Amino acid sequence: AQSVTQPDIHITVSEGASLELRCNYSYGATPYLFWYVQSPGQGLQLLLKYFSGDTLVQGIKGFEAEFKRSQSSFNLRKPSVHWSDAAEYFCAVGDSNYQLIWGAGTKLIIKP
Amino acid sequence: DVKVTQSSRYLVKRTGEKVFLECVQDMDHENMFWYRQDPGLGLRLIYFSYDVKMKEKGDIPEGYSVSREKKERFSLILESASTNQTSMYLCASSLPGGLYQPQHFGDGTRLSIL
Numbered sequence: 001a002q003s004v005t006q007p008d009i010h011i012t013v014s015e016g017a018s019l020e021l022r023c024n025y026s027y028g029a030t031p032y033l034f035w036y037v038q039s040p041g042q043g044l045q046l047l048l049k050y051f052s053g054d055t056l057v058q059g060i061k062g063f064e065a066e067f068k069r070s071q072s073s074f075n076l077r078k079p080s081v082h083w084s085d086a087a088e089y090f091c092a093v094g095d096s097n098y099q100l101i102w103g104a105g106t107k108l109i110i111k112p
Numbered sequence: 113d114v115k116v117t118q119s120s121r122y123l124v125k126r127t128g129e130k131v132f133l134e135c136v137q138d139m140d141h142e143n144m145f146w147y148r149q150d151p152g153l154g155l156r157l158i159y160f161s162y163d164v165k166m167k168e169k170g171d172i173p174e175g176y177s178v179s180r181e182k183k184e185r186f187s188l189i190l191e192s193a194s195t196n197q198t199s200m201y202l203c204a205s206s207l208p209g210g211l212y213q214p215q216h217f218g219d220g221t222r223l224s225i226l
Contacts, residue, residue, distance in 0.1 A: 032211045043202060043217030094211035102154035
């Protein structure tokens with residue numbers, strides 16, 4: 001069965017430092033992969049998605065993610081975080097029924 | 113801009129009550145979704161609808177039903193609320209096109225069942 005694992009429940013990063021959030025998936029075919037962000041008290045917003053082609057995808061707010069088939073990973077990165085990036089981040093994979101299977105989320109805490 | 117509005121941000125109900133959660137979107141989207149969000153579990157799909165009066169069960173439909181009488185409105189109904197239905201509920205909508213279309217989310221309804 002398809003699944004998504006986000007190994008880190010919380011991550012704390014200093015403002016201005018680089019960020020990498022991990023996501024591993026289990027899926028038999030070529031996956032459709034997504035990262036969403038949920039700011040406090042708000043719904044989710046799509047950051048970026050991967051369907052095919054270039055394995056490095058650019059998203060909004062300066063985020064990027066790299067699809068690595070050999071590692072079944074789709075890690076999210078940002079070179080320099082801002083205090084406004086404090087939020088919860090969700091990785092998701094599209095399944096064969098065109099629905100999303102979600103990871104448990106990683107809460108990003110920014111230290112001043 | 114895309115707008116998905118959930119009628120209540122916070123709701124407190126009692127065990128056994130019939131509870132209605134309302135969601136309205138102004139984007140003329142065909143697809144609408146109801147998710148439940150619990151800490152450590154991510155989002156789990158309860159029901160979705162791809163057209164008026166159409167509905168499909170998601171992963172955890174037990175104890176819930178839905179109604180979609182108009183394209184812009186998708187209601188989630190807890191037939192007889194129980195304490196294990198205390199959760200954050202998120203509504204989303206999207207255009208048809210499967211996963212190629214992003215889902216747009218409301219701000220959520222935090223429901224407490226006492």
